[in-house]
Amino acid sequence: MAKTIEAIADELGLSITTVRLVLLGKARQYRISAKTEARVREYTELHGYEINHVARSLRLQRSDALGLIIPRLSNHFFAQLAELLEIRCRKAGLQLWISCCYDNPNTQQELIKQFRERNVDGLFLVPANANMPALAAAQLKQRLVLLDRDFGGNDYAVVVTDNRQSGYQLAQRLHAFCVQRGDLQPDFLLFAGNSGMPSISQRLVGLNAALDDLGLSASQRREVQVPHNDFHEGEQAMGELIDNGQPLPKVLVCSSIPLFEGAMQALKQRLGGAPETMVLATFDDHSMLDFLRNPVCSVRQDYAFMIEQAFSEMAQLISGEGQPARHIASMRLVPRNMD
Amino acid sequence: MAKTIEAIADELGLSITTVRLVLLGKARQYRISAKTEARVREYTELHGYEINHVARSLRLQRSDALGLIIPRLSNHFFAQLAELLEIRCRKAGLQLWISCCYDNPNTQQELIKQFRERNVDGLFLVPANANMPALAAAQLKQRLVLLDRDFGGNDYAVVVTDNRQSGYQLAQRLHAFCVQRGDLQPDFLLFAGNSGMPSISQRLVGLNAALDDLGLSASQRREVQVPHNDFHEGEQAMGELIDNGQPLPKVLVCSSIPLFEGAMQALKQRLGGAPETMVLATFDDHSMLDFLRNPVCSVRQDYAFMIEQAFSEMAQLISGEGQPARHIASMRLVPRNMD
DNA sequence: ATGAAAGCGCTAACAA
DNA sequence: TTGTTAGCGCTTTCAT
Numbered sequence: 001m002a003k004t005i006e007a008i009a010d011e012l013g014l015s016i017t018t019v020r021l022v023l024l025g026k027a028r029q030y031r032i033s034a035k036t037e038a039r040v041r042e043y044t045e046l047h048g049y050e051i052n053h054v055a056r057s058l059r060l061q062r063s064d065a066l067g068l069i070i071p072r073l074s075n076h077f078f079a080q081l082a083e084l085l086e087i088r089c090r091k092a093g094l095q096l097w098i099s100c101c102y103d104n105p106n107t108q109q110e111l112i113k114q115f116r117e118r119n120v121d122g123l124f125l126v127p128a129n130a131n132m133p134a135l136a137a138a139q140l141k142q143r144l145v146l147l148d149r150d151f152g153g154n155d156y157a158v159v160v161t162d163n164r165q166s167g168y169q170l171a172q173r174l175h176a177f178c179v180q181r182g183d184l185q186p187d188f189l190l191f192a193g194n195s196g197m198p199s200i201s202q203r204l205v206g207l208n209a210a211l212d213d214l215g216l217s218a219s220q221r222r223e224v225q226v227p228h229n230d231f232h233e234g235e236q237a238m239g240e241l242i243d244n245g246q247p248l249p250k251v252l253v254c255s256s257i258p259l260f261e262g263a264m265q266a267l268k269q270r271l272g273g274a275p276e277t278m279v280l281a282t283f284d285d286h287s288m289l290d291f292l293r294n295p296v297c298s299v300r301q302d303y304a305f306m307i308e309q310a311f312s313e314m315a316q317l318i319s320g321e322g323q324p325a326r327h328i329a330s331m332r333l334v335p336r337n338m339d
Numbered sequence: 340m341a342k343t344i345e346a347i348a349d350e351l352g353l354s355i356t357t358v359r360l361v362l363l364g365k366a367r368q369y370r371i372s373a374k375t376e377a378r379v380r381e382y383t384e385l386h387g388y389e390i391n392h393v394a395r396s397l398r399l400q401r402s403d404a405l406g407l408i409i410p411r412l413s414n415h416f417f418a419q420l421a422e423l424l425e426i427r428c429r430k431a432g433l434q435l436w437i438s439c440c441y442d443n444p445n446t447q448q449e450l451i452k453q454f455r456e457r458n459v460d461g462l463f464l465v466p467a468n469a470n471m472p473a474l475a476a477a478q479l480k481q482r483l484v485l486l487d488r489d490f491g492g493n494d495y496a497v498v499v500t501d502n503r504q505s506g507y508q509l510a511q512r513l514h515a516f517c518v519q520r521g522d523l524q525p526d527f528l529l530f531a532g533n534s535g536m537p538s539i540s541q542r543l544v545g546l547n548a549a550l551d552d553l554g555l556s557a558s559q560r561r562e563v564q565v566p567h568n569d570f571h572e573g574e575q576a577m578g579e580l581i582d583n584g585q586p587l588p589k590v591l592v593c594s595s596i597p598l599f600e601g602a603m604q605a606l607k608q609r610l611g612g613a614p615e616t617m618v619l620a621t622f623d624d625h626s627m628l629d630f631l632r633n634p635v636c637s638v639r640q641d642y643a644f645m646i647e648q649a650f651s652e653m654a655q656l657i658s659g660e661g662q663p664a665r666h667i668a669s670m671r672l673v674p675r676n677m678d
Numbered sequence: 679a680t681g682a683a684a685g686c687g688c689t690a691a692c693a694a
Numbered sequence: 695t696t697g698t699t700a701g702c703g704c705t706t707t708c709a710t
Contacts, residue, residue: 097434
């Protein structure tokens with residue numbers, strides 16, 4: 001156990017104030033005598049001193065810590081977000097407490113409560129449903145920055161990617177690729193998980209808008225929706241499609257990586273893999289997509305922008321200046337094997 | 340701001356103790372009158388009450404929080420570990436504070452200090468070097484559980500995978516596969532990042548022991564070491580090998596996924612991908628390895644075992660019972676396209 | 679140039 | 695059956 005300021009003061013026969021001023025580096029400013037300063041320094045260099053952040057927190061009603069609630073760390077996108085946000089917070093002298101709610105509203109509510117109890121200065125939240133923002137904002141004195149999902153409302157700071165635009169551009173790009181390689185009438189299969197989430201539904205909106213504009217007929221467009229963005233559901237849905245004897249599409253677009261992985265798994269197990277000419281696409285990017293031989297196009301979100309905006313919104317909320325704003329990050333298409 | 344116990348007591352004209360006993364659900368036990376209990380309950384149901392964990396923490400000298408320091412969340416293995424450990428801690432009513440040190444000893448030291456300042460009840464640590472365990476143990480009153488890397492010494496609780504054994508079995512399996520498909524004299528290329536880490540060096544030891552036992556000649560064995568387990572180094576090393584006109588091996592074994600990804604990238608960019616007959620292998624597992632057409636064998640660690648052992652070691656250290664022990668998790672080979 | 683004291687909200691020991 | 699108080703270690707304000 002490290003010594004307290006009081007213990008040090010006692011042992012040196014000084015007052016708490018004196019020791020404290022030296023430890024804070026304000027000796028000069030308050031004209032503590034050089035001799036006294038030296039004595040304190042010598043003592044702490046020998047025995048060490050570590051501030052008790054808990055006591056400080058209680059006194060100042062501020063923890064110098066921020067909370068982050070995401071669905072899960074095993075999703076690479078959120079892990080990346082968490083990693084970069086922690087770096088940014090640390091740069092500002094703040095701790096980031098990272099928790100996973102698995103998109104369970106009860107868990108998320110419980111986590112918000114716990115963060116409140118521990119007096120976080122603010123919360124970054126990937127809301128599990130449309131009600132969470134209001135609930136969290138109330139508990140956190142509006143010190144709330146929403147990430148990745150925009151459920152609407154202008155009351156909160158929000159940082160999201162332009163998913164509609166991403167979807168639109170993705171479909172255009174895929175179609176152009178097909179035409180360029182000589183396939184003038186490609187058909188699309190859209191695979192979407194949990195379209196209750198605005199990020200997902202917007203992706204679909206964008207994709208469909210592009211397919212509309214491209215004039216695709218009904219027979220060139222299929223859409224399969226599953227309740228969650230996970231591996232298992234992707235595998236099952238693609239498995240059923242194959243087992244039911246439905247034709248494979250020329251172009252397969254998935255709303256997220258886990259779903260994409262599941263679909264690939266089903267194709268592999270039943271057909272030894274996706275046909276070589278099948279054009280693949282997924283939202284979110286991962287370096288392992290390089291392993292695929294097919295043409296693949298993924299959508300990479302702009303992490304740096306998102307983190308910077310999210311953090312500066314939080315800083316604003318804490319300082320009490322300015323109004324919370326909505327920030328829309330752009331994305332980048334990442335084509336592979338599509339020259 | 341939620342009300343304090345004192346504020347509630349004042350407004351109800353009761354004492355702090357009375358209110359507290361009701362809130363703790365000990366009204367019965369201490370024979371608080373039913374009427375009083377009802378009044379308190381009614382009040383808190385209306386106005387709410389949230390305990391102030393910071394004050395509690397200061398008073399009890401205990402935070403009900405544990406720290407976890409890993410190299411990085413963007414490494415899927417560590418993200419998985421963090422995710423599961425958080426679940427386990429939450430089950431026990433403890434918060435887990437997750438931080439990344441990027442294998443930088445200074446950063447790691449700083450994080451340990453910060454956790455101390457915030458009075459964590461214990462720390463899970465992936466040590467950045469051989470000195471960190473002793474340093475951390477001193478600062479944390481021995482409440483330290485080391486993960487993934489065993490730098491030796493019997494003073495600490497450690498949970499690691501049997502990397503030597505894994506390496507041995509992996510090499511045996513790969514060799515058997517080659518023989519079975521008719522390649523009686525396969526040559527191996529071992530690609531290792533940061534063999535200063537015990538996990539990595541043990542993998543190499545195991546691999547080489549197997550190659551010894553299999554009687555491979557010197558010309559059948561190559562080993563390339565790079566300083567870090569990351570994508571860029573893997574890409575560069577494999578790139579140089581190809582650019583220098585050295586022959587590709589029959590079997591490529593990488594010490595970790597990032598390195599493996601880098602090597603694949605170099606093969607893809609220069610040769611359009613790994614030759615179809617090349618047998619691939621890496622430590623750690625990832626579902627996206629399914630994307631590869633080559634025979635691939637990965638090594639999956641036993642997360643469930645590791646988490647359970649790590650947590651129970653921590654529980655023991657906190658309760659003060661028993662001696663810290665070393666736990667060795669076994670692994671499982673995950674063959675793909677190797678029937 | 680240095681010291682003393684109040685108070686952040688909680689818990690535990692002791693009173694009544 | 696309920697009340698009072700000290701104290702966890704820090705910061706801030708007001709005295710010397």
